[in-house]
Amino acid sequence: MRVDGHRGADCASLSGPLSLAKTANWRDLHWSERLGESRDERRRQPGGQRISAFVTDDPIHGSVSATQSFYEEGVRVAFEAIWGEHLHLGLFTRPKEPLIAAQRRAIRTMAESLDLPADAEVLEVACGVGPAARHLARRYGCRVAATSISPRQLAQGLDLTEAAGLDHLVRFAGADYHQLPFADGRFDLWWCQEALLHSPDKARVLGEARRVLRSGGRIVVSDLTVPTAVSDAERALIYARVHAPVMWDKADYERALAALGFDIERFDDWSAQVAPSYAAIKQAVEAHRADIPPGFPDAQVEAALAQFQLWVDFARAGKIGWFHFRARKGRLAATGDRQ
Numbered sequence: 340m341r342v343d344g345h346r347g348a349d350c351a352s353l354s355g356p357l358s359l360a361k362t363a364n365w366r367d368l369h370w371s372e373r374l375g376e377s378r379d380e381r382r383r384q385p386g387g388q389r390i391s392a393f394v395t396d397d398p399i400h401g402s403v404s405a406t407q408s409f410y411e412e413g414v415r416v417a418f419e420a421i422w423g424e425h426l427h428l429g430l431f432t433r434p435k436e437p438l439i440a441a442q443r444r445a446i447r448t449m450a451e452s453l454d455l456p457a458d459a460e461v462l463e464v465a466c467g468v469g470p471a472a473r474h475l476a477r478r479y480g481c482r483v484a485a486t487s488i489s490p491r492q493l494a495q496g497l498d499l500t501e502a503a504g505l506d507h508l509v510r511f512a513g514a515d516y517h518q519l520p521f522a523d524g525r526f527d528l529w530w531c532q533e534a535l536l537h538s539p540d541k542a543r544v545l546g547e548a549r550r551v552l553r554s555g556g557r558i559v560v561s562d563l564t565v566p567t568a569v570s571d572a573e574r575a576l577i578y579a580r581v582h583a584p585v586m587w588d589k590a591d592y593e594r595a596l597a598a599l600g601f602d603i604e605r606f607d608d609w610s611a612q613v614a615p616s617y618a619a620i621k622q623a624v625e626a627h628r629a630d631i632p633p634g635f636p637d638a639q640v641e642a643a644l645a646q647f648q649l650w651v652d653f654a655r656a657g658k659i660g661w662f663h664f665r666a667r668k669g670r671l672a673a674t675g676d677r678q
Contacts, residue, residue, distance in 0.1 A: 424499060427532050427561070428469045428616035430609065438619040441612075446471050449532070449559050449663060455479040459527040462486065462551060463536030464516040464544075469496035469509060475530070476508035484526075486514035507584060516544050525551045529558045533661075536563050539584040542595045549599050552668045558601065563613070564588050564660040577653055580646040589662050601666035609661040613654035621647035 429441025430448060455461070457480040463472045466485035476483050487493050493511045500509045514520050516531070517540060529548040538544050548558050550559075564578055565586040578586065587595075589606070594602055621644055630638065653659045 393462070405635045407521065422493075424470050426469045428563075428609075428612060431610055431615050438623060440615070441616070441619070443470075443474075445561065445609075446474050446532075449530075449561060449665075450475060450478060453479070453528065453557075453559070455481045455528065457481060459483070460525065461530060462519075462521065463530040463535070464514070464519075464528040464548075465531055466492070466496060467532075468492050468510070469500055469511070471530060471532060472496075472509045473500055473503055473505050476505045477503075481508070481527075483509045484512060484521075485509055486516070486519075488511045488513065488515055506670040516547060519547050519551055521551045523550055524553045527553055527556050529556070530560075531558070532561050533563055535560065536581060536586050541585075541587060541591075542599070545595055545599055545601075549601065549668055554668060556668045557604070557665060558668075559665050560592075561609070561661065561663040562587075562592070564592075564610075564662055566660065569658045573653070573658060576649060577659060581648055589660065590660070590665065596664075596666050600669050600671035602669040604665045604667055605663075607663040609663055610654070610657070610659070613659050613661045614651045617647050617650045617654065621651070 412414040412591045425439060425442035425446075427442055427445060429438055430444045432444070455475070459479065459481040461472075461475055461481055463469075463483055463485045463491045464474075466472055466487050472483040472485040475481060485493075485496060487496075490513065493513060496553075497506070497511050500506045500511070512520070516534075517538065529552055531548075535541050535544060545558070552558070562580075563586060565574060565588065567588050567590075569577070574586070578584070589608075593603070593606070622649070624644060625642075628640065652658060
């Protein structure tokens with residue numbers, strides 16, 4: 340893989356097999372074919388796209404680096420190989436339903452009634468390996484910029500997207516959601532699943548979402564929460580599982596959205612799905628433990644399984660929540676601004 344650093348507000352420079360003429364209205368994504376390279380050469384870098392890393396001197400970079408390390412660590416990579424491309428929680432409709440079916444239902448539910456036109460431009464932040472981006476592209480025919488701080492996940496997402504025949508609609512870029520490398524008013528939809536919990540400054544992330552949205556654009560979010568009544572000691576145990584610096588409650592999101600001039604369209608409580616989701620993840624790892632590549636210490640695997648069970652227990656006790664919300668960019672009360 341080829342990873343280039345860049346600074347400031349310029350878009351991550353990506354190159355792919357499409358000509359620029361075919362994607363001219365993606366004015367700051369620069370999808371142009373690199374000259375003098377064969378298809379085989381492009382696939383080694385990976386899949387024909389050059390993914391540029393986001394580099395910043397911002398103080399928040401330390402937290403971003405810690406999150407990146409969490410998603411690149413060996414034992415997590417091994418677990419992801421077991422539970423596949425869907426790295427999020429699921430909406431179950433019956434006991435012992437396969438986790439993958441519940442995860443796909445969560446994406447479908449978040450995407451329902453969006454009525455995106457085919458010329459819509461979507462930004463997914465913290466995209467993982469891109470299952471939501473591919474669903475939106477397949478469902479609506481819209482273009483999706485899928486961004487992440489994990490080079491490994493970007494590369495895997497690119498391969499899966501090419502295999503699905505959707506790389507003409509979905510593109511991958513290295514980007515930090517605290518400081519997005521896109522112009523103001525760039526997108527119609529901003530999408531994020533279970534990733535805001537990693538941010539130490541969630542208001543800033545939501546502010547960036549507002550900045551890159553066009554007037555009337557929407558955000559679609561699901562995120563894990565911790566009620567304010569949970570003790571500091573229990574919070575520390577909860578945060579440790581996902582390396583979260585802080586996790587908000589529902590009311591924190593409602594206040595932040597109102598302050599930023601977002602009009603909430605729906606707010607769904609999916610908290611009852613946290614325990615079955617993590618129980619299913621734990622069961623999948625246990626059932627396929629023999630498939631974990633050699634070299635991972637048993638102690639690491641046991642510690643991870645214990646943390647999964649801890650989250651199951653905390654969720655059943657009402658100490659971990661999960662909410663889905665959709666909001667539209669509206670007027671800022673202080674300035675009357677709709678931009």
